[in-house]
Amino acid sequence: MQHANKGADVALDGKGLRIGIVQARFNEDITDALAKACRDELAALGVADDDIEHVSVPGALEVPVALQALAERERYDALVALGCIIRGETYHFELVANESGASVSRLALDYRIPIANAILTTENLEQAVARQTDKGRDAARVAVEMAQLLATLS
Template sequence: MLGADKGQTQALDGQHLRIGVVQARFNEGVTNALRDACLAELAVLGVKPEQIVHVTVPGALEVPLALQAMARSGDGQFDALIALGCIVRGETYHFELVANESGAGVTRVSLDNAVPIANAILTTENMPQAVVRQVEKGRDAARVAVEMALLQERLA
């Protein structure tokens, strides 16, 4: 049985899964670290590199559209998707707009297409907070994607 705690990583077997990853390029240092940690964890979970499709988009607001294209790209082409990005608070309302709309878009794509999406778009007050979270959040996104894909299979 799949558990929610991090000790269950061994029970997550992603060998047969196909995973799509959408990475925002804005704040590229952080999003590259998210990507690297995510892809490394997918490998630990048994997901084969040839079963992973990775694309980049300019920023967090573009992530949902790319996720939607992947979700609709074929009959069950992807078992789960992953959203990677980094939004850092600035001095204007733009932070709230981008954070809220990208998050709502990711959720909508997941629900509209019945495909699990691990949302690892960081929303932080400053860049040091993002850097502290980048590796663990990337790993977590991989685990969430695999766990939810396996859950979807069991429930189908």
């Protein structure tokens, strides 16, 4: 059996892809860094700036609603979810992390569109800062790779 996709061997080419990005504003310094890294990597992969729609929402719980609105347009090859949830002293962290993550996954399956989930869930600000650039870059690469894969499987 041959594998259609060998992970690290995949040549990523974003030319002609249309990508939607939804960024939560809560913990804005982190999410701005995620967005910058994501957009820079998308550009490096050949995604034209005109082919990117970037919207912002108040927080991680609102990200899925905006993702759904973008998915319903049927204009995008992939979507990206950007956010940052930092653990506090209450159960709110688990609620937001679990609900946003489950909703993003459900939307990807319901709309059959790749959604790169870069909603960080960290114990503290230092962990978020340490991950902001790599995770933003990773989200762009996942979006492009999965858009390419789904195009070949269709």
